[in-house]
Amino acid sequence: MPHSVAKINRGPAAAAENRRAILAAARTVFAERGYHAPLSAVAKAAGVGQGVLYRHFPTRLQLAFAVFDEHWADYEALSSDPDPQAFARLWTLVVDRTIENVAFVEMVLDARRTHPDYDGAERFRDLVGPPLERALAAGLVDERLTVDDVMLAQQMVYGVVVSTLDRDGLRERVGRALAVGGLLPPLD
Structure with a gap:
């Protein structure tokens, strides 16, 4: 037996x-x-x-924060890169991760709703600002582009991702939506 x-x-x-x-x-x-x-x-x-x-x-939020800590670490590394091209790499990574894993954005939204002191938007703003300034100074992006524009574009990406039922061609749809404004660099 x-x-x-x-x-x-x-x-x-x-x-x-x-x-x-x-x-x-x-x-x-x-x-x-x-x-x-x-x-x-x-x-x-x-x-x-x-x-x-x-x-x-x-809590679900504590688990999600721990899961997505690596996202923030990757964003911070790109943000601190002095290369003027770092903004394009940071933006591409943010878009790619939103397409691949919308749960990150959902976590941020949940944190904003349930924790009034959550600083995710400010943290993102602080990440985007320095590399955007370097890209602007180097003439790599439209001179009218602001951090607020980047944040709005991120909201657009999220909206396209969550409202698209057929994931085939999703990246192209996101690229087309972003091209409408014409201020951001094209996705690789």
Whole structure:
């Protein structure tokens, strides 16, 4: 008769491994199903119980902040790059990530609604401002382009992404929408 080996509860020793598994699973689940995907799906994909998930991340927003910390880190790295072309790379990355994973924008919207002190818009403004100034000084973008224009364009991208049912050709649709204003550099 075969023996089944019971799973041993490693308790605190498994905490770091569980956290990594939860973050990896959440990244995948949010990308596939959106920010409002059931957290039970995240726990199941991570191979942990919901209690473990909630011990690490008591709220959906805390989980999403942890998942998307790497986005902010990537944006900050591009923002601090002194190359005048950094603005185009930053903008392309923001658009690509919005197309690939709208959950990031949904997280920011949820944070703005539920946490009046959330500074995501200001943080984004601070990220875009310096590389935009360098691109303007180098003559790489239309001289009329402002940070507010970039933020409005990001809202347009989000709107196109969430309202497009057929994901085929989505990037081209986003590019066409952005070309309407004519102020931003074309997407690569």
